[in-house]
Structure formats: C-alpha cells, structure tokens
Amino acid sequence: MTKTKIEIEPLARVEGHGGIKVEIKDNVIKDVQVKILEGPRLFETLVIGKTPEEDLSLVPRICAICNLSHKYASLRALEKALDIKVPAVTQTYRQLMHHGEMLESHSLHLYFLALPDFFGYDNAVAMAEKFGEVVQNALALKKFGNKIMRLMGGRMIHGENPVLGGFGKLPSRESLLELKEEALHHLDFAMATIDILAGLEVPDYLERDTQFICLKPPHGEYDYYGDILLASDGKEYPLEDYKKVIIERTVSHSFAKRSAYNDRPFTVGAIARVLNLGDRLKGKAKEAYDKLVNERWYRNPIYNNFAQAIEQVFSLEDVVRIVDELLTAEIPKIVKPPRGSGTGTGGVEAPRGTLIHHYTIENGVTVDADYITPTAMFLDDIEAFIRKSGETLLAKNEMDGIELKLEMVARAYDPCISCSAHLVTVDFE
Amino acid sequence: MSSDSSDKSKPRVGIYGLTGCAGDQLLLIHCEDEILDIFNAFDIRSFVMASSNPIEDDMDVALVEGSVSTEEQKEHLLEIRKRSKILVAIGNCATVGGVQAMYAQDGTFKDRMKKVYGDMKFITAPMEGQPLDAFVTVDYYLPGCPISAKQALPLLSRLLHGASPEPFPHPVCHECKLQENKCLLLDKKFCLGPLTQGGCGAVCPSHGLPCVGCWGPNPDANFNEHVKLLESFGMTKDEVIRRIRNFGGHKILQYIKDL
Ligand code: SF4
Ligand code: SF4
Numbered sequence: 001m002t003k004t005k006i007e008i009e010p011l012a013r014v015e016g017h018g019g020i021k022v023e024i025k026d027n028v029i030k031d032v033q034v035k036i037l038e039g040p041r042l043f044e045t046l047v048i049g050k051t052p053e054e055d056l057s058l059v060p061r062i063c064a065i066c067n068l069s070h071k072y073a074s075l076r077a078l079e080k081a082l083d084i085k086v087p088a089v090t091q092t093y094r095q096l097m098h099h100g101e102m103l104e105s106h107s108l109h110l111y112f113l114a115l116p117d118f119f120g121y122d123n124a125v126a127m128a129e130k131f132g133e134v135v136q137n138a139l140a141l142k143k144f145g146n147k148i149m150r151l152m153g154g155r156m157i158h159g160e161n162p163v164l165g166g167f168g169k170l171p172s173r174e175s176l177l178e179l180k181e182e183a184l185h186h187l188d189f190a191m192a193t194i195d196i197l198a199g200l201e202v203p204d205y206l207e208r209d210t211q212f213i214c215l216k217p218p219h220g221e222y223d224y225y226g227d228i229l230l231a232s233d234g235k236e237y238p239l240e241d242y243k244k245v246i247i248e249r250t251v252s253h254s255f256a257k258r259s260a261y262n263d264r265p266f267t268v269g270a271i272a273r274v275l276n277l278g279d280r281l282k283g284k285a286k287e288a289y290d291k292l293v294n295e296r297w298y299r300n301p302i303y304n305n306f307a308q309a310i311e312q313v314f315s316l317e318d319v320v321r322i323v324d325e326l327l328t329a330e331i332p333k334i335v336k337p338p339r340g341s342g343t344g345t346g347g348v349e350a351p352r353g354t355l356i357h358h359y360t361i362e363n364g365v366t367v368d369a370d371y372i373t374p375t376a377m378f379l380d381d382i383e384a385f386i387r388k389s390g391e392t393l394l395a396k397n398e399m400d401g402i403e404l405k406l407e408m409v410a411r412a413y414d415p416c417i418s419c420s421a422h423l424v425t426v427d428f429e
Numbered sequence: 430m431s432s433d434s435s436d437k438s439k440p441r442v443g444i445y446g447l448t449g450c451a452g453d454q455l456l457l458i459h460c461e462d463e464i465l466d467i468f469n470a471f472d473i474r475s476f477v478m479a480s481s482n483p484i485e486d487d488m489d490v491a492l493v494e495g496s497v498s499t500e501e502q503k504e505h506l507l508e509i510r511k512r513s514k515i516l517v518a519i520g521n522c523a524t525v526g527g528v529q530a531m532y533a534q535d536g537t538f539k540d541r542m543k544k545v546y547g548d549m550k551f552i553t554a555p556m557e558g559q560p561l562d563a564f565v566t567v568d569y570y571l572p573g574c575p576i577s578a579k580q581a582l583p584l585l586s587r588l589l590h591g592a593s594p595e596p597f598p599h600p601v602c603h604e605c606k607l608q609e610n611k612c613l614l615l616d617k618k619f620c621l622g623p624l625t626q627g628g629c630g631a632v633c634p635s636h637g638l639p640c641v642g643c644w645g646p647n648p649d650a651n652f653n654e655h656v657k658l659l660e661s662f663g664m665t666k667d668e669v670i671r672r673i674r675n676f677g678g679h680k681i682l683q684y685i686k687d688l
Pocket of ligand 1: 519523528
C-alpha cells in the first residue's frame, strides 16, 4: 500500500484556516501545497479613501495574535509619510508595548501550539495533567504579555491607545514598577524553559539550506524593528526597496500571497532574528543563546520554537531595562503631523517575522497601501521544508504518522491564518 | 480530542473560525484564569486553533467566529448549523460581517478582488464577507471586535446551566458614564459611542480616544441626530457615514438607508 496523496486539513494549532496537500507519484513527491483558505479580506482596498487614524483602527484586525505589530508597522509607515518625528521616549514606550506582544505570542505558540507535539498531546490543557507546573507558569507568562498589551494598547486585542505621534494614555509609575517586578519573576521560568528545550530531541528529516531575513535595528542592540532589511547572505537593503528584494506572487491554492528572495524561499521570524542578530544578545538571553544555538539551526525550522524561547528571555530582560529608563524619563506629548501628504514604508518584526506596511497619503487621505505579512513571506519556505521531509521519510519508508511530522514543520513557523475544521484525510491506493 | 469525552453530563462544544483575524477565539484562549475550567466544564470537541484531532459530530453549542467569505465557508457553516442545538455568533465579523464588509452591497467587491489578486481563480470561490445570519439562524450574538471576557464568560456559564444568555441592550455611552469619563462630544470631538452597542466597558473613551464603533450598531440609536451633531463639528456627512460603516458591516445598512 503506497500513499499517493497526503492531505492535512485543517492544520490545527495555528492561527487560521489552512491545510497541507502532498502529491506522490511512483514514490516521488510531485507537488506540495500549503493551502491557505482563509477567505480574502482585501485590507489593501479597505483603507483607500480613509484617514490615517482610520487606517490605524483597521489594520490590527488583519491578525489578532500580532495586532499591535500591525498597528506599530502602520504607525512607522504613516509617521514617515506625514513627517512625524516622535521623541525617543515615545519610541521606548512602543518597544515596551511590543515586548508585551512578543511575550504573549511566543508563549502562546511555544507552550500551547508547539510543545504538545513534542510530548504527544492534542493540546496544552491535556498536557496539564502531567506537566501542570509548566502549563500554569506558561499561562502566567502569557497573561503577563497580555497585561503589557492591555496597558499599552488600551485593550488586550485591538486596543486604540497607540495613536499617530504617541499614546492616548501612558501607564502610571506604579504600573511600570509592577511590570518590572513581574518581568523579573517570570525570568526564572523563561530560563527553565531553555533547559527543558535543551533536553528535547529535534527531528532531522526536514533539514535543508535556506536563507534568513530580518530587520536590522537602528542601534547596536538586539531589537524588533528597523529600516533596513538584513539577509543572511550579509546583504542589506533599505526598507523602502522591499518590493525589489521580496518578490511577491499569487497562487490559486492560497489567499495569502507568496514571496521569494533571490528567486528562492526564505525564513523570517524568531529563528531568522536569532541567527542574524544573535551576537548582539547579552545577559541571560546570551546564556540561553549559548545553550541552544548550533549549526543545525541553519537547516531546521523546528528550532524556531527554541528561538522564541530565547526571545522570551530577551524581552523579559528588556522590559526591566525599559522600565528603569522610563521611570526617569519625561512624559512625551502626542506629536501632530506637520504635513498631510507623503509616502512611507514602516517595518517591525512581528512575533512570526518581518512585517511591512506601506502607504501613500494625499491631503490626509490614503490613496495607496500595501502590506506584506510574515506568513506570506515564509509559505514557500514551509512548502520546501515539507517537500524535503516527505522525500526523506519516503526514502526511509517511514510513512507512519507522517501527517504529524509534516504538521510540525508548518507549526514551527507559527503561521498566522485563521482556523476551520475538517478532518485529516489520507488517500491510500 | 478531550480525554473524558464520554462524560455525557457536559455540554458538547465546537469552536469554529471562518474569515476574520481569530481574535474572538484568541480572547477565549487568553482567559488564562478560566481556560482550564472552561475545558473541564465543557466537552470541547472541536477547537482547531487550540487542539488537534477534533471530533465533528452533533453538539450542544457551536461558537462561530468570522464572516462567510468563500463558498466553502458557507457550506461549512450550514453543516455546523445542522449539527448544533445552539449556535452563537462571536465577534463583529460573525455578527455583522466585520471590517471586510464595510463596503457591503456597493458593488465594488469584484474590482477590489482584482486589484489585490489580479485575475487569479481560486479553488474555492470568494465572496464579500457576510454575517452568519445571512445563511443560518443564529441563536445568540456576542458582539465586539473582539468579544470581551465580561460578556463571553457569563454567556458560557448560562449555557452551561441551561439558561438563556442575557442581552446587553445599552450603548457604549452608558458604560462611559459608569466610568465617569468626560464625554468627548462636549469638546466637539468625534465619537461613535451613542451609535455603538456597549460591552467593552467604554475602553476607548476611557483612554481619551473616540469610540470607532467596533461593537457594531446599537439598534436604539438615533443615527440621524448623531450624524447632524458630528456635521456641526465640521465633518462632512460622507465622512461621518464612511466612519460609521467601518465596523458596521451589513447590519448598518438598515440604519443609514434614509440618512
Ligand atoms: S470580529 Fe474582530 S476580532 Fe473577531 S475575527 Fe473579526 S476582526 Fe477579528
Ligand atoms: S469604545 Fe467603541 S471602538 Fe472602543 S472598544 Fe468599545 S465599542 Fe470598540
């Protein structure tokens, strides 16, 4: 009995409605498709004719898990377009906000969406029976991320508080001190996680070479934003040139667009950041990096889960640093736009990778908009790693449980789609 | 998928997402203090965003997020309705159509599809986002973009005990008063609070920012007078209506048709 088709639908424990289809003929893989069947929402057209304020309310709705990254990328783009220069302290508050999202999203993905696979469970709640402490601590860490998001965003999801030029309301001194204390508290668990991961066996059936892209922070430290695209071949590109660097195309099995760099698939996300910028890590994050990173990371996206764990440590430590800085800083005012027209490209690192928003504003109204999401960037890469996995497993005749193995590859990227429910189907011939 | 799915005393629940941002499902996952209890009290048969190996058969309650935006999703929704005793629409996309339906029925959908995707044909036909009740009977509505835990948890508790969830027929302004905020309209600032269903706790006005209407239209609102008021602040009627439509989806059409 040989399989001719592997169909995994729905792809569970990812955000969104997707599936995987692998076609096999004469024991050779003919086609691999990661299907994104989330219906189209056409955000690029929804914002046309709108004011920048409306754009900022609408774009977080592209994705709930990284809603603040969308708001942040739009803020960076729109502020460039309208020549708004926010004071350094406003930027620091935004970094704090973004750490909240990193912690919320990474902890959700790592403990609740990815780890159950490693321990053989359907979900994290089932895992709680045996790994109660890990699950409880993970919930507490996620709650902490959400607390920062609520404080800085105004709500946990889709908050209106970050506005053009600043914030509606800034956190009190007491709230900031509370964040610092809690961040220090969660650091122990974040480091314990590094040890848990160090003991896990990472499968090698998927390994192949790829390329990594992330934003280069404008300062010498590790960070989640920048105006330069940094690729693992050492090349750097101004963000405004993103269309020449990241080439997009549409495919019929997906309402998400596809992208390539140098005509080849590439990876974005925590693993790309850690590999491209890891030498900038300090403190406990550096310790975590030294414990986990090895040469196999360059060929194996499952390590993205590990990279997220390293970033959890980095974000917690950076929250402490930021709070200390903010406690002595002046309260910034909201900066008003000096002009009503212009073009701007904004980039941030969303938890799952580089996110680019681009606008042209004319007389206070949006006339053009473009968004490239991390999932659109790495879908080709997922397909390539799934193909490689299929080839290896086929050659070794290890077809039992292949669905889970392929799903794990896709899940490692932490893709952002929206779910649906069908059963996994496998065709035998 | 749940370990004790044989427990007949627990209501069987399915949580589904059509087209949206997954924010309403995420809100449930983000109830860190309650999530383990939710999984214990209910027999959660299908919740693909959080768990593998869903069991798809008859259920007591289906919570459905997202708008219907492809033919495949329409079929899926009809099939969920057949299998569920109670169907709850969760979130703005499911209750009114979501931001993707802000141009509802203005005839631009085809052109906008073409603008983003070119002439591509997809394996399932796309359609302009529609709320669930355009295709099936919806028993209860949880509005919001996303829903709030303050409204979602009481609804779940009531369903757990076989009681009917209570509607919340108050505008955002009602909650804004409870927060003792100064009304933005007194300063001649734009706000959609009076036109919007309450339930969020008036968070945006509490941050000194306007309500942009994300809970969807409040059926009791006086749309006519509010549009006039905002016009008196110097906005054009077109601009006001455009902003009302951002989160008003299909349902807004009945309220603004005579304006
Ligand atoms: S209602 Fe809002 S939060 Fe819910 S899926 Fe739609 S866009 Fe997301
Ligand atoms: S105040 Fe208005 S825009 Fe803000 S969350 Fe509430 S309903 Fe949504």
